[in-house]
Each structure stands twice: as structure tokens, then as C-alpha cells.
Amino acid sequence: MVKITFNSALAQKALGKEGDGLVGDKDPETASVYNGESSTGRCLLTLLGLAFILTGLIVGGACVYRYFTPKKLYHGTMHFTELDSDSVPMYVARPPYYLPRIDEELEIHDNVAIINVPKPRFGESDPAYILHDFQRKLTAYLDLTLRSCYVIPLNTSVVMPPQDLLDLFVQLMSGSYKTYLVHEDLVVTERVDDLSKLGYYINTLCSGRDTYRMQRRSDLISIQKRSVEDCFSIRHFENKFVTITKICKA
Numbered sequence: 001m002v003k004i005t006f007n008s009a010l011a012q013k014a015l016g017k018e019g020d021g022l023v024g025d026k027d028p029e030t031a032s033v034y035n036g037e038s039s040t041g042r043c044l045l046t047l048l049g050l051a052f053i054l055t056g057l058i059v060g061g062a063c064v065y066r067y068f069t070p071k072k073l074y075h076g077t078m079h080f081t082e083l084d085s086d087s088v089p090m091y092v093a094r095p096p097y098y099l100p101r102i103d104e105e106l107e108i109h110d111n112v113a114i115i116n117v118p119k120p121r122f123g124e125s126d127p128a129y130i131l132h133d134f135q136r137k138l139t140a141y142l143d144l145t146l147r148s149c150y151v152i153p154l155n156t157s158v159v160m161p162p163q164d165l166l167d168l169f170v171q172l173m174s175g176s177y178k179t180y181l182v183h184e185d186l187v188v189t190e191r192v193d194d195l196s197k198l199g200y201y202i203n204t205l206c207s208g209r210d211t212y213r214m215q216r217r218s219d220l221i222s223i224q225k226r227s228v229e230d231c232f233s234i235r236h237f238e239n240k241f242v243t244i245t246k247i248c249k250a
């Protein structure tokens with residue numbers, strides 16, 4: 001008795017559902033056609049929506065990636081032999097790991113190369129940031145010991161263009177490199193008060209620091225050489241040789 005009641009109740013429910021469906025579809029044929037069109041439309045809309053969301057995610061992801069991941073740094077090491085008069089010939093014959101070395105980190109954006117030169121373990125050289133602005137054709141040395149900036153026109157016969165510089169660092173990553181040393185003698189000429197003339201990148205690097213312009217000593221016409229000069233040097237490379245830049249305050 002109980003079973004039968006239960007079954008009939010179920011059957012009624014099922015029937016009720018079917019019945020509802022039938023009542024809803026007054027004209028089954030047109031309804032099905034209409035449903036087909038609307039579902040295609042809905043499908044297209046959904047796809048379009050998904051495409052928008054995906055585009056948003058990709059663009060957003062790219063922006064997040066660009067702004068929140070550290071910039072790509074290229075690491076390079078060079079060993080060099082001192083080709084000074086006081087250098088010992090035996091020095092050259094030694095394996096590279098006995099030679100003084102320079103480590104650098106390079107970062108390139110657009111037309112600007114920023115080189116981080118840490119303090120070397122041996123030898124006298126200041127740690128520095130060196131910025132080459134290929135657009136403005138200027139080089140700035142930010143000496144991290146003196147906390148001041150020194151600016152000079154970019155010397156394109158010493159500094160490789162950005163792409164070549166990158167290639168050089170890629171080469172350096174695959175092994176040690178042995179090279180020679182070039183001396184550069186620069187003299188501070190004047191203080192720069194308006195950094196905005198030096199372009200965005202140097203302005204950013206040097207803002208809040210004492211900033212000076214320099215010239216090559218050989219380009220100075222009248223050299224009033226002081227008996228005691230206040231000099232410092234930075235060893236670095238941005239070509240296949242190492243440059244030791246000696247900067248003197250005249």
C-alpha cells in the first residue's frame with residue numbers, strides 16, 4: 001500500500017514536469033527554431049566575451065610581467081693583463097685566474113646601457129654605475145664611493161652600441177675572457193647645476209648628487225696642473241678591452 005502510493009506520487013511528479021514543459025512550448029516547431037538561433041547567438045556572445053577576457057588577461061599579464069619582474073641583467077667577467085711598463089712579462093704566461101678580473105652587470109633599455117661595476121677584490125678602483133645614453137650621446141659615471149656624478153660625451157670608439165654590447169655579454173657568459181688594459185685620463189671641468197639638460201636617464205641616475213662635466217686631459221688647451229691632484233679611478237669594460245678611467249679634479 002505504501003509502496004504504491006509512493007510510486008504514484010513519483011509518477012505524478014514526472015508527469016507534472018513533462019506537462020509543464022509541454023505547456024511552456026506552445027508551438028514546438030517555432031520554439032525549437034527560435035531556441036537554435038538564440039543558442040548560436042549566445043554561444044557567439046560567450047565566445048566574444050571569453051576572447052575579451054583572454055585578451056585582457058594576456059595584456060594585463062604582459063604589463064604585470066613588464067613592471068613587476070626584475071629587469072634582465074647580463075653578467076660578464078673579464079681578466080686583463082696590465083700592459084704598463086712595470087708589468088712583468090711572466091704575468092701574461094700565467095693562467096687567467098691569476099690575472100686581475102672585472103665583473104660587471106649590464107642592463108639595456110631602449111638606447112641606454114647601464115653598467116654596474118662592483119668594488120673589485122684587488123686593486124684600487126671605485127664601485128660605480130656607468131650609464132651610456134646613446135640617444136643623447138653622453139656617458140655618466142656615478143662613483144658610489146664619492147657619491148657624485150661625472151659626465152662626458154659618449155666615446156663611440158670605446159663603447160660598443162647596445163646590440164653589440166649585448167652580444168659581447170652573451171659571449172662572456174660562456175667562458176672567461178682575457179684582454180688588455182687601456183688608460184683614460186679625464187679632468188673635471190665644471191659643475192652642472194641643471195641636470196635636466198642631460199636627459200631623463202642621467203637626470204634620474206644623478207639627481208641629488210654633485211654632478212660635474214669632464215674632458216679628456218689631451219683635449220684641454222691650457223692645463224694648469226696642480227702639484228697635488230685629487231684623483232680616483234674606475235675600471236670597467238664596454239668593449240673587448242678593459243678601460244681604467246682616471247678622473248682628476250682640476
Ligand SMILES: *[C@@H]1O[C@H](CO)[C@@H](O)[C@H](O)[C@H]1NC(C)=O
Nearest residue numbers: 155156157158182183184216
Ligand atoms: C675615445 O677614446 C679613445 C681611447 O681612449 C681615444 O683615443 C679617443 O681620442 C677618444 N675619442 C674621443 C672623441 O674622445
